[in-house]
Amino acid sequence: MTSALPESQATVILRGIVKRFPGVTANNGANLEVRKGEIHALLGENGAGKTSLMNVLYGIYHPDEGEIWVNGQKVTIHSPQDAIRLGIGMIHQQYRLVQTHSVTENVVLGLKEYFFFPEKAARAHILELAEKYGMKMDPDARIWQLSAGEQQRVEILKALYRGVKILIMDEPTAMLTPGEAMELLHILRRMTAEGLTVIFITHKLEEVVEVSNRVTVMRQGKSITTLETTKTTQSELAQLMVGRDVLFHLDKKAVEAGADVLKVERLNVMNDKGLPAVVDLSLDVRAGEIFGIAGVSGNGQRELVEAVTGLRPISGGRIIVNGQDITQSPPRARIKSGIGFVPGERWMALIPGMSVADNMILKNYARPPIGNGPLLDREAVAAHTESLIKEYAISTPDRHTPIKRLSGGNIQRALLAREISEKPSLLIVAQPTSGLDVGATETIWNLLLEERARGAAVLLISDDLKEALALSDRLAVIFEGQIMGQFAAREANLEHIGLMMAGALRPGLAAAKDNSTAGESA
Amino acid sequence: MKLPRIRFEKRLTSPRWLPVASLAGGLALAMLTIAIIFAVLGVNPLVAFQRIFQGGFGSAYGLQETITKTIPLILAGVGLTLAFKGRMYNIGAEGQLLIGAIFATGIARAFPDWPSFLLIPALFIVGFLGGALWAAIPAVLKTRFRVDEVLTSLMLVYVANEAVKFLVYGPWRGSDTRGFPITDEFSAAAQIPSIKSTRIHYPTLIVAILLAILVYLLLTRTKLGYEIRVTGENPDASRYAGMDYQKIALLVMIISGGLAGLAGMGEVAGIHFRLRPPEAISPGYGFTAIIVAWLARLNPLAAILTSFLLGGLLVGGDAIQIALNLPAATVQIFNGVILLFVIASELFNQYKLRLEV
Numbered sequence: 051m052t053s054a055l056p057e058s059q060a061t062v063i064l065r066g067i068v069k070r071f072p073g074v075t076a077n078n079g080a081n082l083e084v085r086k087g088e089i090h091a092l093l094g095e096n097g098a099g100k101t102s103l104m105n106v107l108y109g110i111y112h113p114d115e116g117e118i119w120v121n122g123q124k125v126t127i128h129s130p131q132d133a134i135r136l137g138i139g140m141i142h143q144q145y146r147l148v149q150t151h152s153v154t155e156n157v158v159l160g161l162k163e164y165f166f167f168p169e170k171a172a173r174a175h176i177l178e179l180a181e182k183y184g185m186k187m188d189p190d191a192r193i194w195q196l197s198a199g200e201q202q203r204v205e206i207l208k209a210l211y212r213g214v215k216i217l218i219m220d221e222p223t224a225m226l227t228p229g230e231a232m233e234l235l236h237i238l239r240r241m242t243a244e245g246l247t248v249i250f251i252t253h254k255l256e257e258v259v260e261v262s263n264r265v266t267v268m269r270q271g272k273s274i275t276t277l278e279t280t281k282t283t284q285s286e287l288a289q290l291m292v293g294r295d296v297l298f299h300l301d302k303k304a305v306e307a308g309a310d311v312l313k314v315e316r317l318n319v320m321n322d323k324g325l326p327a328v329v330d331l332s333l334d335v336r337a338g339e340i341f342g343i344a345g346v347s348g349n350g351q352r353e354l355v356e357a358v359t360g361l362r363p364i365s366g367g368r369i370i371v372n373g374q375d376i377t378q379s380p381p382r383a384r385i386k387s388g389i390g391f392v393p394g395e396r397w398m399a400l401i402p403g404m405s406v407a408d409n410m411i412l413k414n415y416a417r418p419p420i421g422n423g424p425l426l427d428r429e430a431v432a433a434h435t436e437s438l439i440k441e442y443a444i445s446t447p448d449r450h451t452p453i454k455r456l457s458g459g460n461i462q463r464a465l466l467a468r469e470i471s472e473k474p475s476l477l478i479v480a481q482p483t484s485g486l487d488v489g490a491t492e493t494i495w496n497l498l499l500e501e502r503a504r505g506a507a508v509l510l511i512s513d514d515l516k517e518a519l520a521l522s523d524r525l526a527v528i529f530e531g532q533i534m535g536q537f538a539a540r541e542a543n544l545e546h547i548g549l550m551m552a553g554a555l556r557p558g559l560a561a562a563k564d565n566s567t568a569g570e571s572a
Numbered sequence: 573m574k575l576p577r578i579r580f581e582k583r584l585t586s587p588r589w590l591p592v593a594s595l596a597g598g599l600a601l602a603m604l605t606i607a608i609i610f611a612v613l614g615v616n617p618l619v620a621f622q623r624i625f626q627g628g629f630g631s632a633y634g635l636q637e638t639i640t641k642t643i644p645l646i647l648a649g650v651g652l653t654l655a656f657k658g659r660m661y662n663i664g665a666e667g668q669l670l671i672g673a674i675f676a677t678g679i680a681r682a683f684p685d686w687p688s689f690l691l692i693p694a695l696f697i698v699g700f701l702g703g704a705l706w707a708a709i710p711a712v713l714k715t716r717f718r719v720d721e722v723l724t725s726l727m728l729v730y731v732a733n734e735a736v737k738f739l740v741y742g743p744w745r746g747s748d749t750r751g752f753p754i755t756d757e758f759s760a761a762a763q764i765p766s767i768k769s770t771r772i773h774y775p776t777l778i779v780a781i782l783l784a785i786l787v788y789l790l791l792t793r794t795k796l797g798y799e800i801r802v803t804g805e806n807p808d809a810s811r812y813a814g815m816d817y818q819k820i821a822l823l824v825m826i827i828s829g830g831l832a833g834l835a836g837m838g839e840v841a842g843i844h845f846r847l848r849p850p851e852a853i854s855p856g857y858g859f860t861a862i863i864v865a866w867l868a869r870l871n872p873l874a875a876i877l878t879s880f881l882l883g884g885l886l887v888g889g890d891a892i893q894i895a896l897n898l899p900a901a902t903v904q905i906f907n908g909v910i911l912l913f914v915i916a917s918e919l920f921n922q923y924k925l926r927l928e929v
Contacts, residue, residue, distance in 0.1 A: 112579075112926075361811060382814030391812070398808040404801065412802065412813045421795050428793070 139209030199230030308337030342522030390474030459490030598917030627891025628884030649864030651831030664725030666858025672833025675702030703833015773842025
């Protein structure tokens with residue numbers, strides 16, 4: 051090691067990092083200083099440049115400007131291999147594991163020292179590491195058999211096995227149940243107690259306060275400030291993160307809810323693995339209301355909406371739209387019966403390489419005025435697209451531009467515009483604002499409220515509780531494919547919702563608890 | 573000393589000229605590779621290229637032969653642009669071509685006395701049907717049982733090959749052929765006319781160009797074409813919009829196989845006037861058509877032009893085989909090298925290279 055810097059405590063220093071992409075500057079002079087043995091939270095909204103900054107440190111991106119210092123030495127990191135050699139590991143939101151292989155095989159995968167597979171030595175070392183950091187782990191389990199939390203532990207073991215001293219985790223709790231998240235925090239504390247350093251990317255304030263020693267807030271590609279966690283508050287962090295008042299003042303006019311548009315009765319749906327994802331679920335959504343489903347993602351939300359739209363077979367129950375039983379109808383018939391659908395996985399509903407115009411006619415190409423006998427009326431396509439671009443202020447060079455070139459907010463606006471222009475009686479939207487900035491989010495929210503005012507029944511799936519609460523008239527919490535509780539959003543009890551999302555409050559118990567509180571207040 | 577590293581970065585935007593530039597670059601590298609192969613074979617590459625060009629395009633006879641070979645390439649190649657657009661990887665156009673030839677021969681043998689104004693349209697129809705039927709097999713296997721169409725369509729080429737051999741060595745062998753494995757000559761009414769003193773069977777050429785235009789219009793102006801493009805680009809979106817995948821996959825394969833079948837019909841009824849062993853009917857038109865389609869970037873109109881270029885390459889390749897004493901596989905090596913570079917060049921439409929020191 052060469053001469054120590056004045057900031058001798060710092061194990062990682064990023065200075066003035068600039069990373070530009072065509073049309074976007076992801077990082078614009080970002081600084082970060084991480085001390086050895088701390089949990090350092092990197093806080094910011096979606097698109098603030100947190101992940102991009104960490105990809106620079108991990109050698110995935112190459113900064114256009116700026117310096118990286120690791121353990122007192124200025125370094126250039128060309129690739130993740132370089133980063134690992136410097137003791138830096140990163141765990142992405144999407145785990146990079148081979149589903150059909152065992153834990154041991156995944157941990158050792160890619161290590162070049164071995165020619166023959168070091169089964170015994172690797173198993174022993176994995177068990178030793180797991181023991182040391184308090185992780186339960188079966189080295190012979192196959193990845194597909196593991197829950198999201200267990201898979202994450204495999205990723206952590208992969209990093210530890212490679213001798214990583216500085217671990218970057220990108221939104222590590224996003225896919226976890228609250229219980230698993232708690233367990234993760236324990237593991238992270240054990241790691242820092244052993245002298246490891248953790249950088250923790252998040253946009254959840256609670257996590258920052260709960261787990262980190264220090265926090266760096268990022269906004270619009272810049273680091274705003276670094277604070278001792280004990281010397282700040284959630285509301286201060288929120289202010290720094292958003293840069294203006296956090297609370298949205300939704301112009302939510304009262305709308306008289308009408309008749310039931312969607313009725314789901316005792317629905318059962320399997321997931322891709324053939325395991326029950328939706329269990330005996332019933333709900334109804336009325337005209338002129340937004341019915342929200344809150345919950346940690348991966349609790350059957352996707353299977354539920356795919357079953358309602360006909361994209362996934364069901365194993366039991368009934369689905370009724372506008373009084374019509376559509377349980378057996380193919381997707382096209384359901385679209386005709388008035389269902390509009392904005393899926394959480396946007397690219398499932400768009401064709402990235404095709405033009406904006408070709409994307410805007412996906413739902414109405416088959417009928418006049420767009421479809422003209424066997425032909426497409428090209429003038430009608432142009433007129434339809436131009437009117438949507440204008441009405442919904444979609445920012446695009448022209449209608450011939452491939453839709454993938456648009457910004458995230460404009461893509462989502464275009465998708466929503468297409469679905470709304472069909473005047474659906476039931477509009478299903480999943481994660482409508484995920485990945486969008488504040489301005490785009492407000493636009494999308496207003497569009498949804500306009501649909502409600504028009505008299506559409508809106509089924510909103512969101513794992514952003516703030517969004518679900520702000521928009522919904524009625525709110526249900528889903529956990530492991532079941533509705534744990536349902537209430538008017540205005541009367542929502544945050545503590546109850548939190549417990550329900552974690553599966554700690556079951557429907558029967560909720561009723562009992564409500565009765566007891568009602569009894570007390572009386 | 574550190575070597576510069578090469579990295580691929582995903583392009584977020586790409587200029588309009590990029591697809592043309594990457595294609596041109598790919599072709600240039602392909603030519604360079606072929607030049608090296610010539611040099612290894614002990615032939616001056618410049619002389620070889622000059623001879624190929626001369627052979628394919630440089631004389632009236634060469635041009636006539638090039639156009640003759642362009643006809644089956646347009647038909648099969650246009651069919652493949654459609655199939656590939658719809659993400660059905662039909663690799664078996666060669667087999668569909670041969671079955672088209674068998675069906676056409678069957679009609680010509682069964683109704684030799686029909687007048688030509690009935691018989692020639694009938695040939696076109698059954699030629700199409702034969703190829704369509706052969707292509708429908710992998711389509712049904714794919715949509716019903718999720719069997720990969722690349723494998724099945726390719727395997728069926730060998731079945732078609734054996735079927736042609738069986739017929740010409742067995743039940744259909746002619747009576748006046750002195751033991752050669754060929755059928756008797758078709759009646760005059762079953763022979764597609766050619767431009768005088770050439771082998772250009774112009775009715776097939778006209779039909780081929782019309783079909784290229786029709787397929788182009790189908791893709792760009794019709795609801796079915798839109799469904800094919802959406803399904804090819806994003807099968808999830810196609811399902812989401814309620815499109816009928818089975819119908820689209822089957823139609824795309826039937827049309828693409830039918831066009832290959834027409835190509836085979838044209839060879840037997842327009843040139844040979846009889847069924848002959850497979851290698852005599854087609855020097856691999858169905859496989860060359862794959863290059864035609866990719867080189868045209870799956871545009872059916874551009875496939876007319878790429879067919880002409882590859883037709884010329886086939887003729888020019890034949891010419892240098894004799895003139896420069898090169899192995900018979902030379903043309904196939906060309907085709908392979910060109911296809912490899914054309915497909916590889918697609919990478920540069922989505923990624924850019926960065927050199928870092």
